[in-house]
Amino acid sequence: MSRLRVAVIYGGRSGEHEVSLNSAESIIAAMDAERYEVERILITKDGFWLPRAISPEPGANKGIDVVFPALHGTFGEDGTVQGLLELAGLPYVGAGVLASSVSMDKDVMKRLCRERGLPIVDFLVLTRGQFKPDDVCKRLRYPMFIKPANLGSSVGVSKAHNCEQLKAALDLAAQYDRKIIVERGVEGREFECSVMGNDQPVAAIPCEVLPSREFYDYEDKYILNQARTVLPAELEPEQTAEVRRLAVECYKAVGCEGMARVDFLMETKTGQFYVNEINTVPGFTSISMFPKMWEAAGIPYPKLIDRLIELALERHRNRQETRFSR
Numbered sequence: 001m002s003r004l005r006v007a008v009i010y011g012g013r014s015g016e017h018e019v020s021l022n023s024a025e026s027i028i029a030a031m032d033a034e035r036y037e038v039e040r041i042l043i044t045k046d047g048f049w050l051p052r053a054i055s056p057e058p059g060a061n062k063g064i065d066v067v068f069p070a071l072h073g074t075f076g077e078d079g080t081v082q083g084l085l086e087l088a089g090l091p092y093v094g095a096g097v098l099a100s101s102v103s104m105d106k107d108v109m110k111r112l113c114r115e116r117g118l119p120i121v122d123f124l125v126l127t128r129g130q131f132k133p134d135d136v137c138k139r140l141r142y143p144m145f146i147k148p149a150n151l152g153s154s155v156g157v158s159k160a161h162n163c164e165q166l167k168a169a170l171d172l173a174a175q176y177d178r179k180i181i182v183e184r185g186v187e188g189r190e191f192e193c194s195v196m197g198n199d200q201p202v203a204a205i206p207c208e209v210l211p212s213r214e215f216y217d218y219e220d221k222y223i224l225n226q227a228r229t230v231l232p233a234e235l236e237p238e239q240t241a242e243v244r245r246l247a248v249e250c251y252k253a254v255g256c257e258g259m260a261r262v263d264f265l266m267e268t269k270t271g272q273f274y275v276n277e278i279n280t281v282p283g284f285t286s287i288s289m290f291p292k293m294w295e296a297a298g299i300p301y302p303k304l305i306d307r308l309i310e311l312a313l314e315r316h317r318n319r320q321e322t323r324f325s326r
């Protein structure tokens, strides 16, 4: 049997370039050499594609069977690369164009969840330059979380306890996006749950994240390395079931395919779980939570790669059965 040629695209122009390098190395190292032939496509921080770019011409890439985009954040996780791969007619791992881009947008993602009746925290959407900070204070209670709508890794995210902090936080978030989200701060715990599948998505075993700082901010994620994770999360069986159910529901709400990691907040006072966000290209290093939650569910890392590639091919076959003109 001939080997499947898998192009791993990694690096990229986002702030998560370095994380992507690590994710890609882990993915490549875990790919069974008897089954897969790997082609590396590195996108530099300035956006150059090495060693060779994929041409958007349909059928031009006879050499590649499937693409594994291991890009996190902007220009990779947000539907842009997925769009290019659709144009090129190539199967690829992970969410499609629409699910990728709506999952990246914290406002649209929350609205889709709300429409499906899923619990999300109260939030406001502001447009850069179009609001008065004093009005915001009247509409939500402190503490508030302020975030650029389309980013990740906690970049531009702040917690505000008073009006002065709120103003500084809005200025910061406005540097990263025209659209800003302000939401009610939840006092409690954080959980994550991996999901995988196309038409019948399934959830893995959830974990808990214990930030070492006031919240899980950029320093905590990438510099301090002191945040702890607990896997399986210490929850009652019915709470675990609830997290897994909500994770799958959120996945369906955004129309996700392939894979995602859904993140939650749980309010201590009420025990209520809230869907916080969905990441369609979650961290994929061997110590990342996405693969670890699958390991806990009985799917070791190399099998996870096999499954994701199968899902990519399955989706591509389904798409080929669709007519695009009469």
Ligand SMILES: Nc1ncnc2c1ncn2[C@@H]1O[C@H](COP(=O)(O)OP(=O)(O)O)[C@@H](O)[C@H]1O
Binding pocket: 121, 145, 147, 151, 152, 153, 154, 155, 157, 183, 184, 185, 186, 187, 190, 211, 215, 216, 217, 263, 265, 276, 277
């Ligand atoms: N409403 C909230 N209440 C409490 N903590 C929050 C809230 N929103 C965000 N956080 C904290 O900020 C972190 C980053 O926010 P998140 O929405 O996950 O953005 P990002 O996409 O940058 O990871 C979360 O992991 C959590 O620690």
Ligand SMILES: [Mg+2]
Binding pocket: 153, 154, 263, 277
């Ligand atoms: Mg997050």
